[in-house]
Amino acid sequence: MLAAILVMVGIAVVTGLILGWSAIRFKVEGNPLAEKIDAILPQTQCGQCGFPGCRPYAEAIAKGEADINQCPPGGEEGVKKLADLLGIDPKSLDETHGTPKPKSVAFIDENTCIGCTLCIQACPVDAISGAAKQMHTIIAAECTGCELCLPPCPVDCISMVPIAEDLPHWKWKHPVIELKRVA
């Protein structure tokens, strides 16, 4: 009897030590849940969710301070993925934060641009190149389509151009099969 108790105590002590040691040794930096949420968010960095970027929104969701349906660029699909991750019921997008739009990139009318650099300061991903009093241009491959550069432009020379479908971006459509009615 005593031996059995000793063995059990011994096992408990050893596992405790191992667990304690690994908690220190393999400490996870940051908030892993926020990271997982951030991985789902589209990284448009547009702030429509009411937070200054995707990461802060992810952290707010992780802390339970924000709902999962506030990100219009992520769309219903994004909400569904977040619901799956958090194990809660999906809900429809909160329209007060905006509605999903077709993916676009910003385009600067280079004849009108006065080179004020205000758009550069607004762009969350440094997708605009230019210098003071020089014409500015958008690096389309890096533009997330967040529209944050539109309001600061004093001459309204930036417009959003939807991305046209071309061969490299073409996708097979979901096949439409007409099912024969079975009586």
Added chain:
Amino acid sequence: MSRELFKFKGGVHPPEHKAESNGRPIHAAPLPRKLVIPLRQHIGNPAKPVVEVGERVLKGQMIAAADGPISTAVHASSSGTVTAIDLQPVPHVSGLPDLCITIETDGRDEWIAHAPLDYRAMAPADLRTKLRDLGLAGLGGAVFPTGAKLNPGASGHCPTLIINGGECEPWITCDDVLMRHHADEILQGMAVMRHMMGSTEILVGIEDNKPEALDSMRSAAAKLDFAVEIIAVPTLYPSGGAKQMTEILTGKQVPSGKRSTDVGLQVFNVGTAYALARAVHHGEPLISRLVTVTGHVLRPQNFEVLIGTPMHTLITLAGDRDGTTGVLMGGPMMGMPMPTLDAPVVKATNCLLVESKELFPPLPKALPCIRCTRCADACPAELQPQELFRFAKAGDFGRAQEYHLFDCIECGCCSYVCPSHIPLVDFYRYAKSEIWAHEKDKRAADLARERHEFRQFRQEREKTEKAEKLAAKAQAKRAELAAEPAVVGAAPSDADAKKALIAAALARAQAKKSDAAPKNVDHLTPEQLQQIDEIEARRAKIRELARQPLESEEKNT
């Protein structure tokens, strides 16, 4: 010489329809007035134009250069003038245009200077680059750049070389007639491959429904000074698939996600071997290929066609008939419907199959899947097509991938046997392209996250830098003020220049200060003036305090 053959799982026996087109000799299609040559004809990066509109080009001249290692060059198929570099219809199911170079031919068909390559004397890497610049790509269907594929990998040699003469898809006969009429060149190309891959065993697999091709290849092989096994394999669709041909001949399966060189073999199509022989022994780039035109036409046959020739001219040549319902590029199992026949023949065009209601009656309407698993029995990739279908239809792409969606070769066996007539392959194509699109979005999101984080880091850094600069400036100012009395006291001769400089700077600063003197000190009440005086006194005191430690330091030294 009999060899033990293996059998792959599944497969189907669709009606062959080879006899329609394989009896007639190869006909050279006439030079068209206009050639439209797409820049994206191969897997990998599209080629980059190296000519300008208005430029005269010669036959075989490079008009677009390879971009990176997985890419190939594109050449003018005949001499003429470049009239446009723009978006033109290309052979793609979507009907979307792509970047093409249009050449108005001058009818002279004038070659650019070209010479054979001394491939034995060339370093393998140089030879691969040369083949890339000659525009070689696999002609069996995948159009993978041949130069990049002719690489035995780290080990330096690839023991088994397989030349694929399977051509299992119904109706298509271009490889068959190529083997009948150009067996010697195919084997010359194979000798180059053998040299580059360091192979010791060379197997040529040909389906046994092509006895003429087998004979002609056997007699050509007898003339060679090294051993080549020409092997007749049982006719069964899709034995011409690279993986299936490998399994039939060697019994080896290439594991999912591995390359064939990882198991010591490499497979090339007979057409690719022929093109390689033309490139090495004549220095000719890939500017033409054999195309079977068959189905609902008057004279089904094979044409030698310049890349860039519009498809409709071939169908007219073969004799178009009333009642055409569509044209497939490729065969009935894997072919793609062509939305426009203005699209040109490209390196991947092996066959134009003209459809009619009689030859290809429309499929009956699909019924729900009854889970009979006939598709699984027919699948040569050993997949569970009914499960893939279920997941793809429901948009559950993760599960589809778990069921090895990407091992599906889109052979169409499953749709062929499905009693419910479900277009299964369309669902797999849809699922694959959705997954690729998601991956692209994910990469874009990762880039955006990285750039956003870097921007935040940069802003933070700029802030601290600014603060540091300000602090340094304040420090310098203090030092300057502190230094003043010391300089006055000592007055050494070499410090005179310095003193003058400082005085000048001070004067400048003073002038600036008075320029920027606050304008809000006029018309103030006595109380306010008194307040200002008090504040000034406090400031002077602080300045005094700030000066003291510096002075005491100087005294110590």
